[in-house]
Amino acid sequence: MMIGIALGLLTTAVSLGSGHGVVAVHAGPWTAWPKNGGLNIDPYARAILARSGEAPLGREEGVAFLAETDSDGAALDGRCEYRIVDPVPASRYWTIGLADRNGYVLENPTGRYAFASSDILRHDAGAFEILVSREARPGNWLSPGDAKKFIVVMRLYDTPFDLESRLDAAAFPKITKTRCA
Amino acid sequence: MKITDRHLDLTPWILATVLVAAIVHLVSVLLMPHLAPKDALARLSQAAADSNAGLLLLSSAQPNAQVLPFQDPTLVEGVCFFDLSKGLLHLRGNVEPGEFLGVSFHGSAGRVFHAMTDRSAIKGKIDVVLGDASQISELESEDSDDAPPPEIRVTAPSAVGFVLIRSFIKRPSDRDRAEQQVRAIQCESFEPPAE
Numbered sequence: 461m462m463i464g465i466a467l468g469l470l471t472t473a474v475s476l477g478s479g480h481g482v483v484a485v486h487a488g489p490w491t492a493w494p495k496n497g498g499l500n501i502d503p504y505a506r507a508i509l510a511r512s513g514e515a516p517l518g519r520e521e522g523v524a525f526l527a528e529t530d531s532d533g534a535a536l537d538g539r540c541e542y543r544i545v546d547p548v549p550a551s552r553y554w555t556i557g558l559a560d561r562n563g564y565v566l567e568n569p570t571g572r573y574a575f576a577s578s579d580i581l582r583h584d585a586g587a588f589e590i591l592v593s594r595e596a597r598p599g600n601w602l603s604p605g606d607a608k609k610f611i612v613v614m615r616l617y618d619t620p621f622d623l624e625s626r627l628d629a630a631a632f633p634k635i636t637k638t639r640c641a
Numbered sequence: 642m643k644i645t646d647r648h649l650d651l652t653p654w655i656l657a658t659v660l661v662a663a664i665v666h667l668v669s670v671l672l673m674p675h676l677a678p679k680d681a682l683a684r685l686s687q688a689a690a691d692s693n694a695g696l697l698l699l700s701s702a703q704p705n706a707q708v709l710p711f712q713d714p715t716l717v718e719g720v721c722f723f724d725l726s727k728g729l730l731h732l733r734g735n736v737e738p739g740e741f742l743g744v745s746f747h748g749s750a751g752r753v754f755h756a757m758t759d760r761s762a763i764k765g766k767i768d769v770v771l772g773d774a775s776q777i778s779e780l781e782s783e784d785s786d787d788a789p790p791p792e793i794r795v796t797a798p799s800a801v802g803f804v805l806i807r808s809f810i811k812r813p814s815d816r817d818r819a820e821q822q823v824r825a826i827q828c829e830s831f832e833p834p835a836e
Binding site: 461463464465466467468469471472475476496497498499501503504506507509510511512513514515516517518519520521522524552553555557559562563564565566567573574576578579613615617618 | 657658659660661662663664665666668669670671673674675676677679680681683684685702703704705707709710711712713714715741743744745746747750751752753754755756757758760761798803805807809810811812813815
């Protein structure tokens with residue numbers, strides 16, 4: 461009996477401690493949980509939200525994608541440098557920023573935590589690239605500060621595309637590791 | 642043979658343990674939204690000195706000063722709390738044309754039960770009344786047949802919760818405008834009209 465209760469609580473702790481829900485969509489390194497923005501959220505995601513204290517975007521407002529790895533599947537490492545290059549799926553506004561795994565912004569010397577579609581520097585043709593590095597970089601520079609691990613959070617506001625269908629990774633930004641210290 | 646017998650003796654115990662584990666697991670997952678001590682409502686209430694004071698502007702996400710996880714640092718966010726046992730919630734305000742405004746309605750544990758953007762504004766205004774099922778049906782019973790109701794009515798699945806109002810900071814110099822847009826939304830608790 462006691463063992464059963466302990467096992468039950470353990471599986472709860474493990475299943476709620478990692479991830480954001482059961483029903484996810486994937487595109488390259490990006491993952492989103494679009495059902496978390498509405499009433500038909502699954503019970504695990506509901507419990508996870510209650511514990512983490514997150515108040516997700518409503519599905520009508522937009523959707524957040526998280527990347528914990530680069531496009532080659534290697535975990536993002538604060539000692540390495542990365543390039544994040546377009547495209548971004550169609551949306552009215554988007555933002556791309558860094559956070560820790562629990563969703564808190566990272567202390568860093570730039571005082572900048574994200575770039576928005578409205579204030580990012582672009583090439584002549586409208587393309588952009590974001591450089592993630594602890595060292596100062598020209599252009600769109602995001603710093604993970606002293607964090608060893610971090611995630612990239614991309615939010616698409618007022619996005620028309622259908623999250624129920626299969627997503628095309630080519631429509632999402634690529635995250636490429638350029639060097640490691 | 643002896644080993645097989647012992648295994649057979651243990652089987653009901655193992656099955657019972659697994660069954661208990663499964664029940665405890667399911668019950669604890671389902672109860673979590675009601676029991677979690679630090680859910681979104683608790684965190685927001687802690688940040689608000691007076692949760693009855695209408696709309697409260699949240700500080701933008703910064704290191705060591707972030708109220709909720711996964712807040713977008715490029716948004717200005719305001720919160721209104723509601724407690725439908727004390728009356729309905731009336732949320733209204735002018736929307737700047739062409740500027741993003743997001744409004745999401747949450748139960749206490751963070752679940753979204755309704756959301757809209759400035760695109761749902763009618764004639765440049767957002768006008769929403771939030772109530773529980775009986776409050777909303779009471780409002781509907783008083784509608785005249787001729788004119789459609791002036792506001793959007795939303796039924797809340799729980800009596801307490803909060804509304805987040807989000808405006809987008811397009812560039813650093815745009816913060817004041819975004820704050821004004823969020824402040825332009827008013828939240829008031831009101832009693833249903835007397836019969």
